[in-house]
Amino acid sequence: MKMSNMLVSTLREVPAEAEIESHKLMLRAGLMRKMAAGIYNYMPLGLKVLRNIEQIVKEEMDNAGAQEFLASAMLPAELWQESGRWDAYGAEMFRLKDRNSRDFCLGPTHEEVFTDIARNEIKSYKQLPLTLYQIQTKYRDERRPRFGVMRSREFIMKDAYSFDKDQEGLDLSYDKMHEAYVKIFNRCGLDAKCVEADSGAIGGSNSAEFMVKSEVGEDDVVFCTACDYAANIEKAPSTPEKEQVTELKEIEKVETPNVRTIDELIKFFNTTAKKFVKTLIYNADGKIVAVMVRGDREVNETKVANALGGVIELEMASAEDVVKATGAAIGFAGPIGIKVDELLVDNEVSNMYNFIVGANETGYHLSNVNYGRDFDGKLGDYRNITEGEICPHCGAKITISRGTEVGHIFKLGTKYSESMNANFIDEKGESKPFIMGCYGIGVTRTMASIIEQHHDENGIVWPISVAPYHVSVIPVNIKDEAQMKVAEEIYNKLKSMHVEVIMDDRNERAGVKFKDSDLIGIPMRITVGKKIAEGQIEFKLRNSSDIEVINIDEVYNKVKNQLD
Amino acid sequence: MKMSNMLVSTLREVPAEAEIESHKLMLRAGLMRKMAAGIYNYMPLGLKVLRNIEQIVKEEMDNAGAQEFLASAMLPAELWQESGRWDAYGAEMFRLKDRNSRDFCLGPTHEEVFTDIARNEIKSYKQLPLTLYQIQTKYRDERRPRFGVMRSREFIMKDAYSFDKDQEGLDLSYDKMHEAYVKIFNRCGLDAKCVEADSGAIGGSNSAEFMVKSEVGEDDVVFCTACDYAANIEKAPSTPEKEQVTELKEIEKVETPNVRTIDELIKFFNTTAKKFVKTLIYNADGKIVAVMVRGDREVNETKVANALGGVIELEMASAEDVVKATGAAIGFAGPIGIKVDELLVDNEVSNMYNFIVGANETGYHLSNVNYGRDFDGKLGDYRNITEGEICPHCGAKITISRGTEVGHIFKLGTKYSESMNANFIDEKGESKPFIMGCYGIGVTRTMASIIEQHHDENGIVWPISVAPYHVSVIPVNIKDEAQMKVAEEIYNKLKSMHVEVIMDDRNERAGVKFKDSDLIGIPMRITVGKKIAEGQIEFKLRNSSDIEVINIDEVYNKVKNQLD
Structure with a gap:
């Protein structure tokens, strides 16, 4: 065209x-x-x-x-x-x-x-x-x-x-x-x-x-x-980390006014996120479900939905439902005394000792809490795997x-x-x-x-298999009859070879045409300019910066080779 | 396939x-x-x-x-x-x-x-x-x-x-x-x-x-x-018929109890539909419009809509609107005294004399009514042309x-x-x-x-240009190895020639396969049966009843000729 x-x-x-x-x-x-x-x-x-x-x-x-x-x-x-x-x-x-x-x-x-x-x-x-x-x-x-x-x-x-x-x-x-x-x-x-x-x-x-x-x-x-x-x-699948076994301490109720997020808790207790267990409350098709994971982990909602037997809609519970389940303001949820339809506990939590959770009472947390001794729940893999954990197939690190x-x-x-x-x-x-x-x-x-995979700063670089056109023929000066004649010849011959070819015969500067050809991402560019006096044209691939000066009649094999 | x-x-x-x-x-x-x-x-x-x-x-x-x-x-x-x-x-x-x-x-x-x-x-x-x-x-x-x-x-x-x-x-x-x-x-x-x-x-x-x-x-x-x-x-365009010019008579008001339709009027007045003029009332984008055509004519709503300057929705007026326009029950509409936004009168009506119309009064019609003397309206072509009228280009009859x-x-x-x-x-x-x-x-x-244009009692008869497949190869007995071998050969050779071919290798009677091939409308049928012993097969076109018995190797040219 x-x-x-x-x-x-x-x-x-x-x-x-x-x-x-x-x-x-x-x-x-x-x-x-x-x-x-x-x-x-x-x-x-x-x-x-x-x-x-x-x-x-x-x-x-x-x-x-x-x-x-x-x-x-x-x-x-x-x-x-x-x-x-x-x-x-x-x-x-x-x-x-x-x-x-x-x-x-x-x-x-x-x-x-x-x-x-x-x-x-x-x-x-x-x-x-x-x-x-x-x-x-x-x-x-x-x-x-x-x-x-x-x-x-x-x-x-x-x-x-x-x-x-x-x-x-x-x-x-x-x-x-x-x-x-x-x-x-x-x-x-x-x-x-x-x-x-x-x-x-x-x-x-x-x-x-x-x-x-x-x-x-x-x-x-x-x-x-x-x-x-x-x-x-x-x-x-994630692999639960294991804490060293430690003696279980007595639960302590700690006053934590306005301390709700993990970051605030870390600061308040002067410890790491690994010492906390988050209790997140979901609405799963109308059922209220709490999910517990270590403070630095993310809940994997797909795993949670599957564990619940194929939930259709799983979303964070409303503030109202949270207050109802915990009897406390948001930010103080924990496993002890919580009123939910189901309590899911990530496997890793059962490997932790003397951790901190919300007290289900506004302004309080509990420390030295332990799974099994202080609360029970359905254990399982409910969290996202993280960078650096191990591959479930070979045990090497994952990214x-x-x-x-x-x-x-x-x-x-x-x-x-x-x-x-x-x-x-x-x-x-x-x-x-x-x-x-x-x-x-x-x-x-x-x-x-x-x-996304095939572009550079000048535009798209189509693989030939999907390119809108294979070849763009660019006469440098459309007012130059000799250039136009050669360009037309090449264009027509390539068409007869069933090559998808466009000819940029617009009345524009060559620079504009090159820019458009690069932006659109045509894999091959044939420039017909002054060198036709010596029977030569320029051949350039979109994915290379090399410009080859070749004889006019060489161009057909060049194109054919690229297409094969 | x-x-x-x-x-x-x-x-x-x-x-x-x-x-x-x-x-x-x-x-x-x-x-x-x-x-x-x-x-x-x-x-x-x-x-x-x-x-x-x-x-x-x-x-x-x-x-x-x-x-x-x-x-x-x-x-x-x-x-x-x-x-x-x-x-x-x-x-x-x-x-x-x-x-x-x-x-x-x-x-x-x-x-x-x-x-x-x-x-x-x-x-x-x-x-x-x-x-x-x-x-x-x-x-x-x-x-x-x-x-x-x-x-x-x-x-x-x-x-x-x-x-x-x-x-x-x-x-x-x-x-x-x-x-x-x-x-x-x-x-x-x-x-x-x-x-x-x-x-x-x-x-x-x-x-x-x-x-x-x-x-x-x-x-x-x-x-x-x-x-x-x-x-x-x-x-x-329709061509208005012309009545012979006649002396205009005095309008007469005729009591016509329960006589509303043209058929009833013909019977009552003992005359033909050509002596009546219908007055039909439309709602044209909210405007109330009456259209008059001779008793045996049909209003052309497209022409009416165009005459009104491109109406978007033209529909028969509601009973309520008709009663309001005529002051009478439905069936007694006429041009004299009617209250409408526009009155359109078909050209032909101006060529009629002493015709009968509704009186805009329940139970009454008027006879000896004449356009121009008794009422006015916008003349134009508002009716459908009818079989036997003349061609607007050459004057011959139309169908x-x-x-x-x-x-x-x-x-x-x-x-x-x-x-x-x-x-x-x-x-x-x-x-x-x-x-x-x-x-x-x-x-x-x-x-x-x-x-609709290409079928017979047995099914579709596709033109080759659009047929889902060009050729159907039918081995009569799929348990006969020799037949299957020949059928496969023909099938594969045709495929290699880029012919769209199906082979009916289903375990069905030949009759069923012929019926399906005819119903689906495949243009060419090649039957591979017992005659292969003599090196022969049958070739049949869907649009002909002839069955040709030909040598196996002739079939490729046969198919090629049909495709060209």
């Missing part, structure tokens, strides 16, 4: 709304524009990249034997009521009514739809295994849409659902998707790590996320410094990085097929629920993640 | 919900399934057809120089408030609120969005002309979703918007789209006629529809029996057929650019509104229309 005919919308300034590089560059390169908070329009250049990613996803899904499907985005409430998620999904689900006041939602995900399809269309084990996928627009009303398409409210997702007759079948289907995902992210030039993930909320037995390291990622990912182990912090999830694969088992009565007839003539898996890739988020 | 791995969902029975052939066949061939009223899921086979149609649309749009874009489906109310359509669009628009109670709709069309894009991104006449298109899901809450995807609530549309600096530019952009549409429908094997259409409601100067003849179509289309003239009945709109091209002019302040700087440095056009193709409806 010739750029004089294109809608080119590059910006020199960084738009104020953008905080991270991919967001800035997607706006500056004119790939997309904001329509509303977390809702974007894709401009021609951006859409080309998106379509390239989709094509890679499609090819690898097809190679893995999955079949493409397209479900509606607008879904009737009845389906979600069957699975129980109509109520479970909170404000994140966009809901609407039709002209007859029927309830609908905009699908945030499609487990229900595909379970419904399976129960209607698959009668017999002979039709299994089956994996269906779609590339489709999803809707989630994020509380805080941010970082462009990294956390948006309308986004494109590839979601796939597998149906098997038994667990071995599911394992196979899951492995095929795992393999396809590795290929997809590789082909997109994206360094995405497969990490163990929690399978709590959706339910199911096994789950892995494909994570891209990113400072603005929403997840903490645990990596072993020695072995391959990698896991979402939600999932990674923690922020990450963004670009893919998720998940063994659902029978969670949906049982609640929605989705059954098939097995070899023995018996009716059995489908064993299901689900598999998602955030297509728009993948695009942004590629930019 | 091998059918043993495919989700094949053919049905022998016709589902009760389907009334028309395309709907029946899309369900029976397993192309789609209903999710909710007017909302469908596309199964793998149906999606392949849809993607083929989309690809044709895309190629022709690209060839016409249009650039692909992708706007969000969820649109903020503010944009629609700017154009005035937030209120104008009635119950047909799906509306919803986000978690912060902001108003959104699901886009039924995208004029506002693209006008917004243009005003933000196009600064100068140098960037014009520009045509952007998208293939995207649209939402319209139809009062009566019907006929499968022919009238659905969630559907796929290609919509394009052109931006020009002047009228000549628009004419050119419009003509390019016209040409592209002709190519698209031709390539899809669809016989779609371009007919003149009304441009009233959306506003603008010129408009044409691409219509497919269909008994269940929503529009009446007027065709000339002699020349090329074709128009939507909304648009086709009327039902039709379905598959495409619509439209010169919008400055309707949106003016209301939304979308301007560019012209050659003289002056700010001017964009001259716009808009262009739509119903992609899902095109799919159904192709089936």
Whole structure:
């Protein structure tokens, strides 16, 4: 395409709304524009990249034997009521009514739809295994849409659902998707790590996320410094530290006026955070639950929710509920005498001696408290692993990085097929629920993640596999007929070779054209200038600073080599 | 693909919900399934057809120089408030609120969005002309979703918007789209006629529809029996009949107890419908308007709305309003003494003499009424043309057929650019509104229309250009190793030739496989049976009843010839 005919919308300034590089560059390169908070329009250049990613996803899904499907985005409430998620999904689900006041939602995900399809269309084990996928627009009303398409409210997702007759079948289907995902992210030039993930909320037995390291990622990912182990912090087991065994002392009630936070307590008692145990109070689907962890630890809410048997909504209890449970102002909660439905105690607390907790009385703490002697509770791993703890696989030290999830694969088992009565007839003539898996890739988020990993101070550096165009041909002076003739020749010849090529025939200075080409991130640049007098042009790769002066007829092989 | 791995969902029975052939066949061939009223899921086979149609649309749009874009489906109310359509669009628009109670709709069309894009991104006449298109899901809450995807609530549309600096530019952009549409429908094997259409409601100067003849179509289309003239009945001008001039008689008030309808009046007065003039009362955006047409004519509401200067909502007045306007019960409306904001009189009425009208008094009519002498009103063409009237171009007789709109091209002019302040700087440095056009193709409806035109009693007969697969290879007996070997060879060789081929390796009788292949509508069928002993197979085209027995190695050229 010739750029004089294109809608080119590059910006020199960084738009104020953008905080991270991919967001800035997607706006500056004119790939997309904001329509509303977390809702974007894709401009021609951006859409080309998106379509390239989709094509890679499609090819690898097809190679893995999955079949493409397209479900509606607008879904009737009845389906979600069957699975129980109509109520479970909170404000994140966009809901609407039709002209007859029927309830609908905009699908945030499609487990229900595909379970419904399976129960209607698959009668017999002979039709299994089956994996269906779609590339489709999803809707989630994020509380805080941010970082462009990294956390948006309308986004494109590839979601796939597998149906098997038994667990071995599911394992196979899951492995095929795992393999396809590795290929997809590789082909997109994206360094995405497969990490163990929690399978709590959706339910199911096994789950892995494909994570891209990113400072603005929403997840903490645990990596072993020695072995391959990698896991979402939600999932990674912590190892309780052990205090040296000490003689148990008598409980002492200490007056601690206005001393509430751990920092204030450390100062007041002149000791370290390790000598305190925090008692945090949660509302878990209406039940009041207290969770105890050492003063310097963070509660892992996923672990807590799982321990409670799959809580749907876990949030800090209201001030009112805290006061009710402790009989004291906020800041003085402790295990002794607390009135809660359940008391969860992190394993580590049972290895501590003579620690300090709140007294459940405003202005007082208790010291020399001991688990077992002074209170009981359900022991378990309720805290986040921390930097420097040990790998659960090999015992080496772990590190923690922020990450963004670009893919998720998940063994659902029978969670949906049982609640929605989705059954098939097995070899023995018996009716059995489908064993299901689900598999998602955030297509728009993948695009942004590629930019996060492939950019420099001048703009995007697209991997060839997803670049909107492979080559940009730049005549330095469009008023120079000889230059234009050579540029046109190269442009036309490359087009005839099925190379995706643009020619920047705009009436702009060469510097402007170079800047735009770099910003947009075209992998190869061919500059046609005065050197054509000697039959020469310039060839430059976006990811290198070298400019090669080559003979005109050499350029076609140069391009071909890069594409191969 | 091998059918043993495919989700094949053919049905022998016709589902009760389907009334028309395309709907029946899309369900029976397993192309789609209903999710909710007017909302469908596309199964793998149906999606392949849809993607083929989309690809044709895309190629022709690209060839016409249009650039692909992708706007969000969820649109903020503010944009629609700017154009005035937030209120104008009635119950047909799906509306919803986000978690912060902001108003959104699901886009039924995208004029506002693209006008917004243009005003933000196009600064100068140098960037014009520009045509952007998208293939995207649209939402319209139809009062009566019907006929499968022919009238659905969630559907796929290609919509394009052109931006020009002047009228000549628009004419050119419009003509390019016209040409592209002709190519698209031709390539899809669809016989779609371009007919003149009304441009009233959306506003603008010129408009044409691409219509497919269909008994269940929503529009009446007027065709000339002699020349090329074709128009939507909304648009086709009628020719007033002329009564022989007669002496005007004195008005007579006739007691007509309980005689209200034209049929009752004909009986009562013992004359023909041509001696009566109907007075119909409308509510036009709150104004009360009476329209008079001859007793045997139908009011053309589009013409009425246009005569009133672009009414947004025109509907029959409420009983209460009729009583208020006429001072009589319903059925006795007439022009004399009626209290309305406007009285529209069809041209033909001014050519009639001594006709009968309601008396605006319950139980009475007036005879010997004459336009001009007894009442006045705004003369114009307010009625539908009827079968047998004359062509406005050549004077030959016209016929009327039902039709379905598959495409619509439209010169919008400055309707949106003016209301939304979308301007560019012209050659003289002056700010001017964009001259716009808009262009739509119903992609899902095109799919159904192709089936309406290409089916027989056994199922769909896809044109090769859009068929989900080109060839179906059917081994008669999958337990016969020799047959399977030949079938596999043919299947693999065709695949290597990039032919879209399926092999029906299911453990079913050959009859079942033939039936499915015909129902799904695969253009070519290769049957591998006992004749392989003589090195022969059967080759059959879906659109012919001939079965050719050919040598195995001849089959590749056969297929190739069909694809060329």
